[in-house]
Amino acid sequence: MILFDRVSYRYKENQETSFALEEVSFSLAQNQIIGFIGSNGCGKTTCARLIAGLLKPVSGKVTVCGIDTASEDAEIHRKVGIIFQNPDNQIVGTTVEEDIAFGLENLALPRDEMQRRIESVCRELRFEKFLKLPVSHLSGGQKQQLCIASILVMQPEWLIFDEPTSHLDPWARREFYQVIKHLIESRKVGIIMISQVPDDFDLFEEIHLFSKGRLLFTGKPEELKYREDLQPMFSFPEKWYLDRLQKEKNDQLS
Amino acid sequence: MQITYSPADSALYRLNPFIKGLGTLFIILLFSVTMQGLFSLFFSLVLTILLAILFKVELKPILISIEKIWLLLLLVGIIQGFSTGNFNPESLLIAVIRIIGVFVTSGIFVTISSQSELMYFWEQSFRPLNLFGFQARELALVMVISVRFLPVILGELDRIRMAQMARGARFSHGVGLKAVKSLMPLLIPTLSLAIIRAEDLALAMEARGYCVSRQRTRYNHFSIGFFDIFVCGIMLGTILAYVLQIRF
Ligand SMILES: Nc1ncnc2c1ncn2[C@@H]1O[C@H](COP(=O)(O)OP(=O)(O)OP(=O)(O)O)[C@@H](O)[C@H]1O
Ligand SMILES: [Mg+2]
Numbered sequence: 001m002i003l004f005d006r007v008s009y010r011y012k013e014n015q016e017t018s019f020a021l022e023e024v025s026f027s028l029a030q031n032q033i034i035g036f037i038g039s040n041g042c043g044k045t046t047c048a049r050l051i052a053g054l055l056k057p058v059s060g061k062v063t064v065c066g067i068d069t070a071s072e073d074a075e076i077h078r079k080v081g082i083i084f085q086n087p088d089n090q091i092v093g094t095t096v097e098e099d100i101a102f103g104l105e106n107l108a109l110p111r112d113e114m115q116r117r118i119e120s121v122c123r124e125l126r127f128e129k130f131l132k133l134p135v136s137h138l139s140g141g142q143k144q145q146l147c148i149a150s151i152l153v154m155q156p157e158w159l160i161f162d163e164p165t166s167h168l169d170p171w172a173r174r175e176f177y178q179v180i181k182h183l184i185e186s187r188k189v190g191i192i193m194i195s196q197v198p199d200d201f202d203l204f205e206e207i208h209l210f211s212k213g214r215l216l217f218t219g220k221p222e223e224l225k226y227r228e229d230l231q232p233m234f235s236f237p238e239k240w241y242l243d244r245l246q247k248e249k250n251d252q253l254s
Numbered sequence: 255m256q257i258t259y260s261p262a263d264s265a266l267y268r269l270n271p272f273i274k275g276l277g278t279l280f281i282i283l284l285f286s287v288t289m290q291g292l293f294s295l296f297f298s299l300v301l302t303i304l305l306a307i308l309f310k311v312e313l314k315p316i317l318i319s320i321e322k323i324w325l326l327l328l329l330v331g332i333i334q335g336f337s338t339g340n341f342n343p344e345s346l347l348i349a350v351i352r353i354i355g356v357f358v359t360s361g362i363f364v365t366i367s368s369q370s371e372l373m374y375f376w377e378q379s380f381r382p383l384n385l386f387g388f389q390a391r392e393l394a395l396v397m398v399i400s401v402r403f404l405p406v407i408l409g410e411l412d413r414i415r416m417a418q419m420a421r422g423a424r425f426s427h428g429v430g431l432k433a434v435k436s437l438m439p440l441l442i443p444t445l446s447l448a449i450i451r452a453e454d455l456a457l458a459m460e461a462r463g464y465c466v467s468r469q470r471t472r473y474n475h476f477s478i479g480f481f482d483i484f485v486c487g488i489m490l491g492t493i494l495a496y497v498l499q500i501r502f
Binding site: 049052054074077080082084086087089090092093094095097099101102103104105106107108109110111114132134136150154169170175247 | 370
C-alpha cells in the first residue's frame with residue numbers, strides 16, 4: 001500500500017511558486033498495473049522518486065508499506081525498486097552478474113544466498129546466457145532487462161518503471177509487457193508505470209493523470225476515455241477519440 | 255570502440271585486483287619517471303603490448319583510442335623536442351613513447367578489471383587514509399565512477415562534435431593553441447552531460463540500497479595465488495636492479 005497525504009514537492013527551495021507537485025493525495029493498492037500519465041514536466045518522475053524515498057516531501061507525508069519515507073529507514077529501498085528512463089545511467093557493474101549482485105551486496109546477504117537469488121531470477125527472465133557478458137555487449141532492450149533483473153533479485157514489493165517503453169521498438173515493447181504480466185502473476189507485487197505511449201494506456205488497470213504538478217484524474221482507463229472536460233489539459237490518444245465518436249453514433253442510433 | 259572491461263580467461267585476469275593495480279602503477283612509473291633511453295623505452299612498450307596479447311587482452315580499442323590523444327602527444331612532443339634549445343627529434347620520440355606507454359598500460363588495467371575488482375583495489379589502497387578520518391569507501395566510489403564514465407564521456411565527446419558539426423561548427427585540425435581553442439565548445443556540454451550522468455548513477459545506486467557508511471558483503475572473493483607472488487617478485491627484482499644500476 002502506498003499513501004500520499006497532501007504531498008508537495010518543489011525543486012528550488014527558495015522559490016515559493018515553483019512547485020513540481022502540489023498537495024497531491026492518493027493511495028495505491030498492490031497486485032495491479034498502475035499508470036502515471038501526463039504531459040512533459042507535469043511531475044510524474046518527481047512522484048516516482050518520492051515513492052522510492054529518493055526525494056523527501058516538502059510538506060505532507062508519503063507512506064510506503066507502513067514506512068514513512070521521510071524517516072531515514074533504508075528498508076524503503078528494499079520495498080521499492082525503481083527503473084529509470086535511461087538504462088545506461090543506472091548500471092553499476094561491468095558484467096551482468098556483477099550488476100545484478102550489486103543490490104544484494106548492499107543488503108549484506110551471504111554469498112550462497114546471492115547466488116541462489118541470481119540464478120532463480122535469471123532463469124525466470126531467461127537471462128542466464130548473458131550472465132558472464134560485459135554490460136557493453138548488451139543491446140538497449142537487454143540492458144533494460146538487466147535493470148529489471150537487478151531490481152527483482154532484491155525482492156521488492158513495488159516496482160516503478162519510468163517510461164520503460166519509450167525507446168523500445170514495437171516487438172521489444174510487446175516482450176516487455178509479457179515480462180510485466182508474468183511478474184504480476186508470479187509474485188505479490190505492485191507495478192507503477194510512467195508512460196506517454198498511448199498503446200500502453202489500455203493495459204493499465206488504474207490511471208493517474210497529472211497536470212502541472214496536480215493530480216487531475218484517478219480511475220479506470222474506460223472512465224478517462226469519456227471525460228471530455230479533461231480534453232484541454234491532456235491530449236487524448238487518437239484511438240480514444242475515434243472510440244468516443246463511435247459511441248456517440250451508437251447512442252444516437254439507439 | 256570504447257575501452258571497457260572485456261573478460262577473458264588468463265592468468266593476468268585471475269590476478270588479485272590489488273596486485274593488478276600495483277603492477278599497473280609499477281609499469282606506469284617505469285614509463286614516466288625512470289631515466290631510460292629511446293631504445294629501452296621502445297622495448298618496454300613492445301614488451302607490454304606483447305605480454306598483453308599473450309594474456310588475451312583485447313588491445314584493439316586501446317590502440318584505436320591513441321588517436322584520440324593525438325593533440326596531447328603533439329603538444330608534449332613539441333615542447334619536449336625543443337627543451338634543450340634547438341630541436342631534438344629523440345626527445346620528441348621519448349616523450350611520445352612515454353605518454354603512449356602510460357596510456358596503453360592504464361587502458362590494459364581498465365580492460366582486465368571489472369567494477370568489483372576496481373572497487374576492491376581502490377578500497378584497499380585508500381585504507382591507510384581511514385587512520386586520518388577519511389572514508390576509504392567514498393574515495394573508492396569516486397574513482398570507480400570516474401573510470402566507469404571515462405569511455406562514456408569520450409563517446410559523448412564524439413557525439414557532441416558531430417551534433418555541432420551538423421549545425422555548422424568547424425573543428426579545424428590546427429596546431430597548438432588554435433586546436434585547443436576549437437575544442438572548447440565541446441568541453442562544456444560534455445562536462446555537463448557527464449555530471450548529469452553521474453548524478454543519475456548516484457541516484458540509481460541509492461535506490462538499490464547503496465549507502466557509503468553501511469556494511470556490505472562481497473559477491474566475488476579475491477585470494478592471493480602463486481602467480482600473484484611471482485608478479486610481486488618480478489616487480490621487487492626490477493626495482494632492485496634499477497636501484498643497483500643507478501648506485502654503481
Ligand atoms: N533536478 C531538477 N531540478 C530542478 N527542477 C526540476 C528537476 N527535475 C525536475 N524539475 C522540474 O520539476 C517539474 C516536474 O518534473 P518531472 O521530472 O517530475 O516531470 P515528468 O512528468 O517526469 O516529465 P517528463 O515526461 O518530461 O519526464 C518540471 O517542471 C521540471 O522542470
Ligand atoms: Mg519523467
